[in-house]
Amino acid sequence: MTATTTGGLPVALLLPGQGSQHPRMATGLYSGEAAEPEFAAAMDEVFTAMGAAGKPLRADxxxxxPTVPVDHVTRSQPLIFAVDYALARLVMSRGVRPAALLGHSVGEMAAAVLAGVFTLPDATALVLDRVRRLADAPPGGMLAVAAAPGELEPYLGDDVVVGAVNAPRQTVLAGPEAPLEKTGQALRDALFTCRRVPSLTGFHSPMLEPACRGAEELFASVPVRAPRITIHSAYTAGPLTHGDVANPAYWARHPVAPVLFWPALDALLSTGDHILIETGPGDGLSRLARRHPRVRAGTSKVLPLRATEHGP
Structure with missing residues (x-):
């Protein structure tokens, strides 16, 4: 695998977030006959950087x-971060030099390490601080709906909001558990197709505002550098500038702010065609990216690693 493919297209890595996790995801790349040393070494880097939290995380x-279910915030978020980072390192070890990175939710933290914005030890400390804060939040969840955000406006309220815009008719709602369940039932009664996202937390909704208070101070204490690789933000839907990455409030509000994956992907592909490689435990972002006009036209390509989980 090289930095470009036939036609000389640049490579962009897609790094997924909450909902992509599943039990024992990518463990076959860590040990056994199909193990990849580069992947295992990168995972060990993360577990070591996590200090005392690394051992129980690795065990689960x-x-x-597992002692703690994989959908719990203290397991899903750090493990997605670790697997995203390690798979990207594996791909890059094969000679791929990505021109761009696009992370979804916690995937953007992994992208920030790959681009040199944060060191791995600093990023792991920030991720662990985030999940400890969110673990104390009230029960919540996320609901994927086959509809555009505008169609869902009459059903929003009680802290249930649009948490992610993943594709033109793929919207994720988020909020507290009881209001979200009520909203989901109303949508199903109105014949909308809905599916719960594997999450015990209402990511990207106002319910997490209290849990995130104080996170900005920790981000302010960590040195940042301008990205060495262009990061297309799923929060601003544009490339991150040095001013963006140096703003602690930008990072601290990630759990509260909506994810704009589709606008960010559209902005990325507006710069030219790319090979889109999903470096994560699933193929969810790949399935979304295949809906893009440039991919449907065959000028941009999509390559999820899930289909080749035992090695690219």
Whole structure:
């Protein structure tokens, strides 16, 4: 695998977030006959950087019956971060030099490490601080709906909001558990197709505002650098500038702010065609990206690693 493919297209890595996790995701790349040393080394880097939290996280990652379920914020978020980072490192070890990175939710933290904005130890500390804060938030969830955001406006309220715009008719609602369940029932009664996202937390909704208070101070204490690789933000829907990455409030509000994956992907592909490689535990972003006109036209390509989980 090289930095470009036939036609000389640049490569962009897509790094997924909450909802892409599943039990024992990518463990086959860590140990056994199909193990990839570069992947295993990168995962060990993350577990080591996490200090005391790394050992139980690694144990639950491998466990058939984990102590803490993989959908719990203290497991899903750091493990997605670690797998995204390690898969990207594996791809890059094969000679790929990405021209751009696009992370979804916590995937943007992994992108920030790959681009040199944060060191891995600093980023792991920030991710662990985030999940500790969010673990104390009230029960919540996320609901994927086959509809445009405008169609869903009459159903919003009680802190249920648009948490992510993933595609033209793929919107994710987020909020507290009881109001979200009520909203979901109303949508199903109105014949909307809905599906719960694997999450026990209402990411990207106002309900997490109290839990995020104080996070800005920790981000302000961590040195940042201008991105060495262009990061297309799923929060601003544009490339991150040095001013963006140096703003602690930008990072601290990630759990509260909506994810604009589709506008960010559209902005990325407006710069030219790319090979889009999803470096994460699933193929969700790949399925979304295949809806883009440039991909449907065949000028941009999509390559999820899930289909080749035992090695690219």
């Amino acid at each position: 990652w491998f466990a058939e019956r």
